[in-house]
Amino acid sequence: MNSAGSPNVVLLCVLLFYPPVFSTIADKIDQDREFLYSLCALFSYYNNLFQQLFSNPINLIISVEDTGIGIPPETQSRVFTPFMQVRPSISRTHEGTGIGLSISKCLVGLMNGEIGFVSIPQVGSTFTFTAVFNDACSTSKKCKGQQVKGQGDSGTSEFHGMKAVVVDTRPVRANVVADLNQCFHTIQSGNCRIDMVLLEWEIWDKDSGLSAIFLDKLRDMKPRVSPRLFLLSNSISSSGMSGATTDATGPSVIMKPLRASMLVASLQRVMGVGNRISCSNGESPSLSLRNLLRGRKILVVDDNKVNLRVAEGALRKYGADVVCTDSGEKAIDLLRPLHDFDACFMDIQMPGMDGPSKEFLPGQSSSEPRENISNFHLLILAVTADVIHATHEECTKYGMDGYVSKPFEAEQLFREVSLLFLVTPLSNDVECPLSSLPPSMFKG
Amino acid sequence: MEVGQMQRRLVEFTKSLFMEGFLDGQFLQLQQLQDESNPDFVVEVVSLFFQDSEKLLNDLTSALEQQNVDFKKVDAHVHQLKGSSSSIGAQRVKNACVVFRSFCEEQNLEGCMRCLQQVKQEFYLAKNKFETLFTLEQQILAAGGSIPATEITSF
Numbered sequence: 089m090n091s092a093g094s095p096n097v098v099l100l101c102v103l104l105f106y107p108p109v110f111s112t113i114a115d116k117i118d119q120d121r122e123f124l125y126s127l128c129a130l131f132s133y134y135n136n137l138f139q140q141l142f143s144n145p146i147n148l149i150i151s152v153e154d155t156g157i158g159i160p161p162e163t164q165s166r167v168f169t170p171f172m173q174v175r176p177s178i179s180r181t182h183e184g185t186g187i188g189l190s191i192s193k194c195l196v197g198l199m200n201g202e203i204g205f206v207s208i209p210q211v212g213s214t215f216t217f218t219a220v221f222n223d224a225c226s227t228s229k230k231c232k233g234q235q236v237k238g239q240g241d242s243g244t245s246e247f248h249g250m251k252a253v254v255v256d257t258r259p260v261r262a263n264v265v266a267d268l269n270q271c272f273h274t275i276q277s278g279n280c281r282i283d284m285v286l287l288e289w290e291i292w293d294k295d296s297g298l299s300a301i302f303l304d305k306l307r308d309m310k311p312r313v314s315p316r317l318f319l320l321s322n323s324i325s326s327s328g329m330s331g332a333t334t335d336a337t338g339p340s341v342i343m344k345p346l347r348a349s350m351l352v353a354s355l356q357r358v359m360g361v362g363n364r365i366s367c368s369n370g371e372s373p374s375l376s377l378r379n380l381l382r383g384r385k386i387l388v389v390d391d392n393k394v395n396l397r398v399a400e401g402a403l404r405k406y407g408a409d410v411v412c413t414d415s416g417e418k419a420i421d422l423l424r425p426l427h428d429f430d431a432c433f434m435d436i437q438m439p440g441m442d443g444p445s446k447e448f449l450p451g452q453s454s455s456e457p458r459e460n461i462s463n464f465h466l467l468i469l470a471v472t473a474d475v476i477h478a479t480h481e482e483c484t485k486y487g488m489d490g491y492v493s494k495p496f497e498a499e500q501l502f503r504e505v506s507l508l509f510l511v512t513p514l515s516n517d518v519e520c521p522l523s524s525l526p527p528s529m530f531k532g
Numbered sequence: 533m534e535v536g537q538m539q540r541r542l543v544e545f546t547k548s549l550f551m552e553g554f555l556d557g558q559f560l561q562l563q564q565l566q567d568e569s570n571p572d573f574v575v576e577v578v579s580l581f582f583q584d585s586e587k588l589l590n591d592l593t594s595a596l597e598q599q600n601v602d603f604k605k606v607d608a609h610v611h612q613l614k615g616s617s618s619s620i621g622a623q624r625v626k627n628a629c630v631v632f633r634s635f636c637e638e639q640n641l642e643g644c645m646r647c648l649q650q651v652k653q654e655f656y657l658a659k660n661k662f663e664t665l666f667t668l669e670q671q672i673l674a675a676g677g678s679i680p681a682t683e684i685t686s687f
Binding site: 391392393394395397398401402404405437439473494495 | 558561562564565567570573576577580581584608611612614615616618619620
C-alpha cells in the first residue's frame with residue numbers, strides 16, 4: 089500500500105458466529121439491528137483508522153463470514169429485495185423483518201460500493217462489499233498528533249503467556265472446544281495452566297445442571313490454578329443475569345460484539361492484572377480512560393454547581409458526552425424509557441438521598457429491579473465524598489453498580505467504569521452512520 | 533518585566549500556594565482538564581466557586597443568627613462548601629469546613645460561630661491568592677508568553 093498516488097486497496101475479513109435460535113420476532117429484529125450496527129461500528133472504526141493512515145481515496149473490501157444455516161440456492165436471487173424472507177421448509181426457526189439486506193445494499197451504494205455473497209446451505213454465508221473512502225480529516229485538529237499506534241493496537245503485554253480455552257459448538261477455523269465436559273478435560277489434563285475460559289452463552293444456558301457441575305468443578309480446583317470464567321453473550325435479554333458479577337468464582341459476562349479495547353478492560357478488571365492503569369505499551373492512563381469513556385453518554389447528578397462543573401470537565405476530557413442536572417427528580421425525568429445514557433453518576437449525599445428517600449433511586453425494591461427507570465444499558469455509580477463509609481454492599485442494595493469518590497480519582501474511576509464493558513455493548517447510536525442518514529433513503 | 537521573569541514568578545508563587553496548604557493535588561487535576569477545547573476551565577470553575585460560596589457564607593451567617601439555630605441546616609450548608617472547596621483544591625477552606633461540621637454535630641453554637649469566622653477568613657485569603665495567580669497568568673499571556681505547567685516535584 090502506498091500513499092503516493094494510486095488508490096489503496098484493503099481487504100478485511102470478519103468471522104461471525106451465527107446467533108442462537110430466537111424465541112420471538114423481536115429478538116431477531118434486535119439481532120439484525122445489532123448485527124448492522126456492529127457492522128457499521130466496525131466500518132467506522134476502520135474508516136477512522138484508515139483516514140489517518142492514508143491521504144488518498146482508498147477502496148475498502150469487507151468480507152463477513154458466518155456459520156449459519158446458509159441461503160437456499162433457489163432464493164439467493166431475491167435476498168436483497170425488501171421484505172422478502174427466506175422461508176425454511178418445515179420448522180420455522182428463524183424469523184426476520186426482511187429488510188436488513190436491502191438496507192445494507194442501499195448503504196453500500198451510498199458508499200460507492202457493491203455488495204455480493206456466496207452461500208452454502210448448512211455451512212454458512214460469506215457477504216462481501218466494497219466502499220470508497222475519501223480523506224475527510226486532513227486539516228481537522230482531531231487527526232493531528234493522534235497516535236495511530238494507540239488506535240488499532242490496544243493489546244497490552246499483561247496477558248502474554250496466558251492460556252485461554254474457547255468453548256463453542258460451532259465449527260470454526262481456530263481450535264475450539266465444543267462442550268463443557270471437553271473443556272474441563274482440557275483444563276485438567278493439559279500440562280500447562282489454563283488462565284481463562286471464554287464460553288459461548290448458549291452452551292452455558294443449554295443445560296443448567298451441567299453448568300452448575302462445571303462451576304463446582306472449577307471452584308473445587310485450587311484457587312491459583314482455577315481459570316476465570318467469561319460468558320460471551322449477544323444480548324442482555326439472553327444473558328439472564330441482571331448485571332456483571334464481581335464474585336471471585338462466578339462467571340463474568342462480556343457482551344458481543346467483542347472489541348479489543350473492551351475485552352482488555354474486562355479481562356483486566358476480572359483477572360486483576362494491570363490494576364494500575366499505567367499500561368505497558370507506553371499507553372498513558374488517561375488514554376485508557378479515554379478508550380472506556382469516549383462516546384459514552386453520561387448523566388451527572390449533583391446539587392452543587394461547582395462539583396457538577398468539575399465532574400463534567402473531567403468526563404468530557406475523556407471524550408464522554410456529558411449532561412448535568414442538579415436533582416434526583418430531574419434525573420429520573422431524563423432517564424425515562426428510550427433514554428440513551430450509558431451511565432449515571434449520582435451524588436448520594438444530596439439532600440433527600442438518604443434512607444427512605446433513596447426510593448428515587450432505581451432498584452429500590454428487590455422485586456422490581458429498576459422499574460422506575462429504563463436502565464436497559466445504564467450503569468449507575470454512586471458518587472460520594474465519604475468513601476470511608478461507602479461500601480459496595482450499600483450501593484448494590486440501592487441498585488447502584490458501584491461507587492466513586494468525589495472528586496474523581498482516575499484509577500478508581502477506570503475500575504468502576506470498566507463495569508460498563510462487562511454488561512453492555514457500545515450504545516447503538518454511537519459511531520453508526522445509520523442514525524445520520526435521511527429517512528428518504530429507505531423509500532422503495 | 534520580561535516574560536521569563538514573569539514565568540518564574542508564577543512558578544514560585546504557585547509552589548508557595550501548595551507549600552502553604554492553600555492548594556492541594558485536586559487543583560493540579562483541574563489544571564490538567566484545561567486544554568485548547570476548554571481554555572478557561574480553571575478560571576471558570578474557580579469563579580463559579582467564589583460566586584456560589586459567597587452566597588453560602590451569607591446563608592450561614594443568617595442561619596447562625598437565628599433565635600433557634602437549625603444545626604442541620606447549618607451543617608447542610610457547610611457540607612456544600614466543603615464539597616465545592618474540595619473539588620477545586622482549596623485545601624485550607626476545606627479543612628476549616630471539616631472542623632465546622634464537627635461543631636454542628638455537637639450543636640455547639642459558640643464553636644460554630646468561631647468556625648464561621650475561620651472559614652470566612654480562609655475563604656477570602658484563598659480568593660486573594662487565586663486572584664493573584666490569575667493576574668500573573670494574564671500578564672504572561674498578554675506579553676505573548678505561555679503559562680508554564682505546574683511541576684509536581686516534592687511539595
